Amino acid sequence: xxxxxxxxxxxxxxxxxxxxxxxxxxxxxxxxxxxxxxxxxxxxxxxxxxxxxxxxxxxxxxxxxxxxxxxxxxxxxxxxxxxxxxxxxxxxxxxxxxxxxxxxxxxxxxxxxxx
Amino acid sequence: xxxxxxxxxxxxxxxxxxxxxxxxxxxxxxxxxxxxxxxxxxxxxxxxxxxxxxxxxxxxxxxxxxxxxxxxxxxxxxxxxxxxxxxxxxxxxxxxxxxxxxxxxxxxxxxxx
Numbered sequence: 001x002x003x004x005x006x007x008x009x010x011x012x013x014x015x016x017x018x019x020x021x022x023x024x025x026x027x028x029x030x031x032x033x034x035x036x037x038x039x040x041x042x043x044x045x046x047x048x049x050x051x052x053x054x055x056x057x058x059x060x061x062x063x064x065x066x067x068x069x070x071x072x073x074x075x076x077x078x079x080x081x082x083x084x085x086x087x088x089x090x091x092x093x094x095x096x097x098x099x100x101x102x103x104x105x106x107x108x109x110x111x112x113x114x115x
Numbered sequence: 116x117x118x119x120x121x122x123x124x125x126x127x128x129x130x131x132x133x134x135x136x137x138x139x140x141x142x143x144x145x146x147x148x149x150x151x152x153x154x155x156x157x158x159x160x161x162x163x164x165x166x167x168x169x170x171x172x173x174x175x176x177x178x179x180x181x182x183x184x185x186x187x188x189x190x191x192x193x194x195x196x197x198x199x200x201x202x203x204x205x206x207x208x209x210x211x212x213x214x215x216x217x218x219x220x221x222x223x224x225x226x227x228x
Contacts, residue, residue: 031214042119042203042218043159056212091158095214102214103149109158 004107006092012113013082020078021110025094032075033104034067035091036060043091049075082114118142119206121219128226134191136202136222141185144209148180148187149216151203159203163189194226 005024013019025032030051035043046065048056051072061067064082069075079086089109095102118141128134136150147166151159165171165178165187177190187206191198201223205216 033214033216035216040220042205042220043216044218045215048212048215056215089158102147103161103164104214104216105161106151106158 004092004094004105006090006107006110008110009108010111010113012115015084015114016081018078018080019082019112020076021090021092021112023075023077023092023094023107024073025075025092026096026105029094029096029105030072031095031102031104032069033093033095034075034077035093035106037089037091037109038087046077079112082112084114087112087114118208118217119204119219121202121204121222123220123222125223125225128194128224130194130196130226130228132194132226134194134198134224134226136189136191136204136224138187138189138204138219139185140187140204140206140208140217142206142208143182143185145182145185145206146209147207148178149205149207150176150178150189151205151218152198153201153203153221155200191224194224196226196228199225 032049034046037043049069064080091109093104093106095104150163153159163178171178175192179188201221203221204219
C-alpha cells in the first residue's frame with residue numbers, strides 16, 4: 001500500500017448540486033480524518049472515524065455534510081446542495097492505532113470548485 | 116486567540132543557508148507536535164514529529180520543542196531550492212481526539228539559488 005488515496009482529484013460542480021468524495025486510507029490504519037483547507041489557511045478538522053464509528057464532528061460540518069466509513073475501510077464525504085463557500089481542498093488523513101502522538105498521513109486531496 | 120500560530124513569512128533564504136521556522140501553541144498540555152511540508156497545489160506531507168522537550172534530528176531537518184515556552188521550531192540546514200514550500204505546524208492538543216490536529220496557517224519558505 002503506497003498511501004492514502006483520494007478520488008476524484010478535482011471536482012467542478014454547479015451550486016446546488018451534490019458531490020461525493022472517496023478516501024481509501026492506508027490499509028492497516030484504523031483512524032481516518034477529514035479536513036478542509038482553503039487558500040492561505042492550514043487544514044481545518046471536519047470529522048474523525050475510528051474503524052467504522054464516527055467519533056467526532058467539527059461544528060464546521062454543517063447539516064449539508066455527511067461522512068461515512070462502512071466496514072471501517074474506505075470513507076466517503078458527501079456535500080449536499082453545494083454553495084460557493086464550499087470551494088476548498090478536502091483532505092483525508094489516516095493514522096495507526098497508538099497510545100498518543102499518532103502520525104497522520106494525508107492523501108492527495110480533492111479540490112472542489114463550486115461555480 | 117488562535118490555537119497554533121506561525122510567522123506567516125514569506126521567509127526567503129539563499130541556497131545552503133539555515134532556514135528557521137517557528138510555531139507557538141496555546142494549550143500548555145499539548146503532547147504531540149508535527150511539521151508538514153506542502154508544495155503549492157499539493158497535500159501536506161509529514162516531515163517531522165516530536166513529543167519530548169529538546170531536539171530531534173532527521174537528516175537536514177531538526178525539530179525543537181520547548182513545552183514550558185509553548186514553542187516548537189523547525190530548522191532546515193543546507194537549504195535547497197527544492198525545500199521551497201509552505202511549512203505547516205500541527206499540534207494535537209490535550210483533551211482533543213487522538214490524532215486530531217490543529218494547524219497553523221503555515222510559513223512560506225523560498226530558497227533561492
